[in-house]
Amino acid sequence: MSGLDPQIADMIEALDSGFPAVHTMTGEQARAAIRSRFKPAAQPEPMASVEDTTVPGPDAPVPIRIYRPVRGERPLPTLVYAHGGGWVFCDLDSHDELCRNIANRIPAVVVSVHYRRASEEGQWPAAAEDMYAATRWAAEHASSLGGDAHAVLVGGDSAGGNLAAVTALMARDRGGPALAGQLLLYPVIAADFRTESYRSFGEGYYNPISALQWYWDQYVPDLADRQNPYASPLHADLSGLPPAIAVVAGHDPLRDEGIAYVEALQAAGVPTVRRYFEGGIHGFMTMPMLGICQRARAQACADVADLVGSIGAAAP
Template sequence: MTLDPQIAGLIDTLDSGFPPVETMTGAQARAAIRSRVVPNPNPEPVSHVADHRVDVTGGSIGIRVYRPTSNDPLPILVYAHGGGFVFCDLDSHDGLCRNLANLIPAVVISVDYRLAPEHRWPTAAEDIFAVTQWAAAHAAELGGDAARIAVGGDSAGGNLAAVTALMARDHGGPAVAAQLLLYPMIAADFDTASYRLFGRGFYNPRPALQWYWDQYVPALEDRQHPYASPLQADLKALPPAVVVLAGHDPLRDEGIYYADALIAAGVPTSRCSFDGGIHGFMTMPMLDIAHEARRQASRSLADVLRHG
């Protein structure tokens, strides 16, 4: 297994430039990450993009809705951005969400969920669940199909998507037709083989990943709850899953374990494995492998939603 050639040429720069978030407050980490984001002066066109507010327990949160051109009701993807539960926002994942909306095609609802450590577990997961409920109630006016709602996310957002699928099952709805999990944070286990192999020198190092969990779920006993670590859950009767795995990723093994556990529970699960990828590679548009992963994941999700 070898690193993608384009990533190999960038990995030292990426790794050395990753801020030592574990030495920062949440606000400092947020500012450091935000300073690295360069807005695309020519974002990918999508037929309609609009920002809205959704009421949640304790206030309201922002969402951004992307709708590609279509005369028919489209599937809906409620999307939770990555960022270790601590940083990133609607703007950091704008390019990915535009691309997914066009590729699937689907109405994509990107969620500006509340961030840790100011808002600890399970606030972020409850926010994604609330927006999923909102999407089901407003599907028609969004040009979406309430019978084809998917939840998705990358990294920490993958955790939130997986948990939302559990919440929807446990609370009797809304019906979720699929889950899209891009190199998800599934369990707070920092001693897997992939952590030992790739927890240093491959971007998003182990100290940062441990710090994310400390910000979001600081109590060790809470990390055993299925709504924090979905690998602890009874996974029966969950919607079909598309799981993207990056080969050079500390989180690779927990993604594999979760895909295996879903299959063992009888959940139809498609894996899109990119051995040359690193954690977070799908939000790096300079990489050919990122675009190939987006195409494969979108095709797999579209197939599930078509044949559900």
């Protein structure tokens, strides 16, 4: 485990052995198993306000949670955020700590989206369509949220990073909303389990290949559908997309597809910043006890602030 962050190295065996065998479960069982491990913060990070509501979705209302930071000059950028969890589990509560923290760090209004989860609540493209609907709503209501209609971004971690990337594609293809950027934290980009990083880190690094394959089976069971750009953004025409900030973890089965996506975005002329954390594992940015987590959050949020600052400077 050469190069692994020392704090992670001290806990990786316990993390890995404690990960539920989700690939043997139904989606409902997996959600229950993961939720039983969740411990909310004893003292949540203070915010100016936190509001739960719903927005119109393609088939049913989509629950969202709106975070307004304690500081920052209005209007603020608005980040529409999709939580990770393999498209199957996690929710607004599981990512509450992260969303509070990034809202205050940037600072930005963060709209966290509780999309339909596979497979019982909806398979592909249900989650992506929910994320797109929430993004369109946030853009239309940016001013009332305290945000800047010209500084709406999408973001997400892991499967949520996939949904953010797909939403950027949908927004381009469907004529809006105009997005200022995309924040992709170790995103799921393609259903290719033969990469070097899958071979190197598919066992023993907390998110085993059996679980990662199972996530795809729940969300996109049809192998042909996995070639669709709205499932696997690596297969898309990437021209005309908003600037991207991508965090890649060095000890992550998804490392290689993340790097490949960064390179594909750059080749398509999309301004893209890659932040590489060699010692990180998949999911490390949702582990606030880790120093590497705090460093990655600080860097990613500074990058978002720089991006929206450059947009403001360029505005007439």
